[in-house]
Amino acid sequence: xxxxxxxxxxxxxxxxxxxxxxxxxxxxxxxxxxxxxxxxxxxxxxxxxxxxxxxxxxxxxxxxxxxxxxxxxxxxxxxxxxxxxxxxxxxxxxxxxxxxxxxxxxxxxxxxxxxxxxxxxxxxxxxxxxxxxxxxxxxxxxxxxxxxxxxxxxxxxxxxxxxxxxxxxxxxxxxxxxxxxxxxxxxxxxxxxxxxxxxxxxxxxxxxxxxxxxxxxxxxxxxxxxxxxxx
Amino acid sequence: xxxxxxxxxxxxxxxxxxxxxxxxxxxxxxxxxxxxxxxxxxxxxxxxxxxxxxxxxxxxxxxxxxxxxxxxxxxxxxxxxxxxxxxxxxxxxxxxxxxxxxxxxxxxxxxxxxxxxxxxxxxxxxxxxxxxxxxxxxxxxxxxxxxxxxxxxxxxxxxxxxxxxxxxxxxxxxxxxxxxxxxxxxxxxxxxxxxxxxxxxxxxxxxxxxxxxxxxxxxxxxxxxxxxxxx
DNA sequence: GAGTGGTCTAGACCACTCT
DNA sequence: GAGTGGTCTAGACCACTCG
Numbered sequence: 001x002x003x004x005x006x007x008x009x010x011x012x013x014x015x016x017x018x019x020x021x022x023x024x025x026x027x028x029x030x031x032x033x034x035x036x037x038x039x040x041x042x043x044x045x046x047x048x049x050x051x052x053x054x055x056x057x058x059x060x061x062x063x064x065x066x067x068x069x070x071x072x073x074x075x076x077x078x079x080x081x082x083x084x085x086x087x088x089x090x091x092x093x094x095x096x097x098x099x100x101x102x103x104x105x106x107x108x109x110x111x112x113x114x115x116x117x118x119x120x121x122x123x124x125x126x127x128x129x130x131x132x133x134x135x136x137x138x139x140x141x142x143x144x145x146x147x148x149x150x151x152x153x154x155x156x157x158x159x160x161x162x163x164x165x166x167x168x169x170x171x172x173x174x175x176x177x178x179x180x181x182x183x184x185x186x187x188x189x190x191x192x193x194x195x196x197x198x199x200x201x202x203x204x205x206x207x208x209x210x211x212x213x214x215x216x217x218x219x220x221x222x223x224x225x226x227x228x229x230x231x
Numbered sequence: 232x233x234x235x236x237x238x239x240x241x242x243x244x245x246x247x248x249x250x251x252x253x254x255x256x257x258x259x260x261x262x263x264x265x266x267x268x269x270x271x272x273x274x275x276x277x278x279x280x281x282x283x284x285x286x287x288x289x290x291x292x293x294x295x296x297x298x299x300x301x302x303x304x305x306x307x308x309x310x311x312x313x314x315x316x317x318x319x320x321x322x323x324x325x326x327x328x329x330x331x332x333x334x335x336x337x338x339x340x341x342x343x344x345x346x347x348x349x350x351x352x353x354x355x356x357x358x359x360x361x362x363x364x365x366x367x368x369x370x371x372x373x374x375x376x377x378x379x380x381x382x383x384x385x386x387x388x389x390x391x392x393x394x395x396x397x398x399x400x401x402x403x404x405x406x407x408x409x410x411x412x413x414x415x416x417x418x419x420x421x422x423x424x425x426x427x428x429x430x431x432x433x434x435x436x437x438x439x440x441x442x443x444x445x446x447x448x449x450x451x452x453x454x455x456x457x458x459x460x461x462x
Numbered sequence: 463g464a465g466t467g468g469t470c471t472a473g474a475c476c477a478c479t480c481t
Numbered sequence: 482g483a484g485t486g487g488t489c490t491a492g493a494c495c496a497c498t499c500g
Contacts, residue, residue, distance in 0.1 A: 063497030178427035294478035
């Protein structure tokens with residue numbers, strides 16, 4: 001019993017999602033059926049399902065069933081976009097401008113993605129009519145074939161990654177620093193050169209543990225703030 | 232069964248910690264004994280214990296037992312202090328300066344704490360010889376009697392709150408904005424006026440759900456960054 | 463009413479820690 | 482070896498959802 005049985009159930013479900021056997025929104029077998037299929041008891045299957053629910057990969061509802069989480073635009077924005085209004089309510093960002101291109105990877109990107117080319121997406125986002133976000137994302141081209149041809153891209157990129165490429169983002173690691181607005185920032189946001197901004201370097205990690213996107217964002221935080229809870 | 236049995240176990244343990252019956256580091260009864268004592272099965276007691284472990288309130292180790300989490304300076308720093316070095320490793324902050332005083336609460340503090348007086352702690356912290364943090368904390372006086380007389384306070388305040396006042400911090404809500412260094416910031420940190428800083432407004436919440444501290448911090452992030460993981 | 467997840471039990475055995 | 486948490490089972494009943 002070096003590897004617990006519930007771990008096997010857990011890994012099996014992850015594999016089925018990664019392989020596309022279970023797409024976004026797909027319903028899983030009941031606890032009893034899943035246990036029978038994999039040769040474990042209902043309680044053991046249940047333990048794996050609960051762990052997957054806690055990681056946000058599955059959603060369970062009493063009386064309905066267990067489903068693969070669909071990365072809706074709502075979840076994408078609320079969970080992975082941390083800008084909030086002064087009263088703590090969600091800020092709904094709207095897409096203001098976009099530029100999608102393909103270019104050679106930097107050395108850091110080659111090390112991160114193991115590829116020579118990346119797509120680069122530069123976007124401006126506005127809240128309440130003011131441009132407050134400027135972000136530049138880079139993605140390995142082989143994971144996202146034909147991405148540039150899909151422009152203009154939808155507001156919520158992670159929902160697109162899951163719907164169109166079967167890549168589900170499970171985690172994002174962010175590193176924040178305070179910077180001064182550059183000329184590009186100032187032009188896009190309509191602010192003075194040297195306005196203080198929060199710069200965020202994000203690595204987005206999918207459920208199989210790969211880094212699938214890197215993003216450099218700059219947030220104007222005079223009316224908004226970046227909210228986070230530590231537990 | 233409107234309220235599950237494991238919830239009763241959960242609440243009972245929280246109450247014992249809040250009441251001081253279970254202090255930091257105290258060992259709990261075994262799952263079997265706890266279940267017998269509270270009239271539930273071992274599995275039900277176990278479920279409550281695991282939930283408390285996931286909130287960071289208990290620590291469990293196979294073969295040893297279940298213990299009330301001690302807020303060590305290490306946990307305090309690593310978990311509730313998010314500044315990291317460029318390579319992601321922990322930045323160990325050292326206390327550089329301190330001022331403790333008692334003053335009348337602001338209107339916001341009165342609403343938050345329900346008290347008329349607060350202690351105010353202003354501190355500077357350094358990493359690798361440079362002052363990079365300036366923080367001002369305020370605490371309701373009745374929860375922390377005699378705090379001002381304890382100056383100089385230890386580096387890790389949350390460990391002090393638990394050891395000396397039985398108040399265990401379980402959660403911290405932070406709101407981040409980018410600001411420019413004021414004259415006070417510049418003097419303390421030895422930087423130019425107008426250097427960009429990350430300003431953090433934190434509310435610290437204990438295991439019984441009370442807000443027990445408010446803190447306004449400013450971080451110099453030229454060599455460090457504020458790191459956070461979204462799941 | 464059939465099917466789902468949520469709670470709860472009683473009992474078994476394994477793996478780890480400490481003395 | 483005694484005591485702890487970790488895994489696993491089989492079965493029961495409750496609560497919710499939906500046709």
